[in-house]
Amino acid sequence: MKTLIIIRPDSVLRGLVGEILTRFEKHGIRIAGLKVMQLDKEIAGRLYEIHKGKPFYDSLLNTMIESPVVIAVLDTDVLDNQSAIALVRRIVGATDPSKAEMGTIRGDFGLRIDMNIIHASDSVEAAAREIPIFFRKEELVKYKC
Numbered sequence: 001m002k003t004l005i006i007i008r009p010d011s012v013l014r015g016l017v018g019e020i021l022t023r024f025e026k027h028g029i030r031i032a033g034l035k036v037m038q039l040d041k042e043i044a045g046r047l048y049e050i051h052k053g054k055p056f057y058d059s060l061l062n063t064m065i066e067s068p069v070v071i072a073v074l075d076t077d078v079l080d081n082q083s084a085i086a087l088v089r090r091i092v093g094a095t096d097p098s099k100a101e102m103g104t105i106r107g108d109f110g111l112r113i114d115m116n117i118i119h120a121s122d123s124v125e126a127a128a129r130e131i132p133i134f135f136r137k138e139e140l141v142k143y144k145c
């Protein structure tokens with residue numbers, strides 16, 4: 001399985017990249033692709049197209065483009081697609097950091113719903129749509145064991 005995470009601009013500026021990637025690695029989840037990128041409105045809009053028209057849409061895009069993000073494709077062969085994506089979302093925690101459990105990334109580091117540290121694909125379909133926005137196939141590695 002493969003899924004996408006994006007470490008948001010404010011988290012990168014806070015120096016949380018290593019800590020966040022470590023949390024996935026500790027669960028045996030591997031990094032299949034990794035890049036630092038400055039997003040623009042067009043690409044951030046493609047990522048969050050399902051939220052177009054919502055009151056927070058414009059500010060969401062603005063927070064995603066204010067400085068560079070770190071984008072990773074995460075991979076594990078141990079779990080089926082759905083379980084793997086559910087595990088990644090459990091490690092990430094609830095959308096609103098004030099409701100996220102302590103021990104999750106958002107529970108431990110998040111400040112507000114618009115400063116919630118990280119994006120993670122929420123379904124197999126979302127991962128399949130989101131990964132190609134940021135990575136070409138040949139930029140992703142496969143692990144043999």
Ligand SMILES: Nc1nc2c(ncn2[C@@H]2O[C@H](COP(=O)(O)OP(=O)(O)OP(=O)(O)O)[C@@H](O)[C@H]2O)c(=O)[nH]1
Nearest residue numbers: 051056060094095113114115116118119120121122
């Ligand atoms: N200001 C504000 N931002 C929101 C609200 N709901 C969601 N967001 C932001 O929009 C992003 C996408 O929302 P959702 O897709 O519903 O939540 P999510 O799947 O947990 O978050 P992502 O992993 O970023 O997609 C969230 O990460 C928040 O930053 C809201 O009610 N107010």
Ligand SMILES: [Mg+2]
Nearest residue numbers: 119120121122
């Ligand atoms: Mg979402």
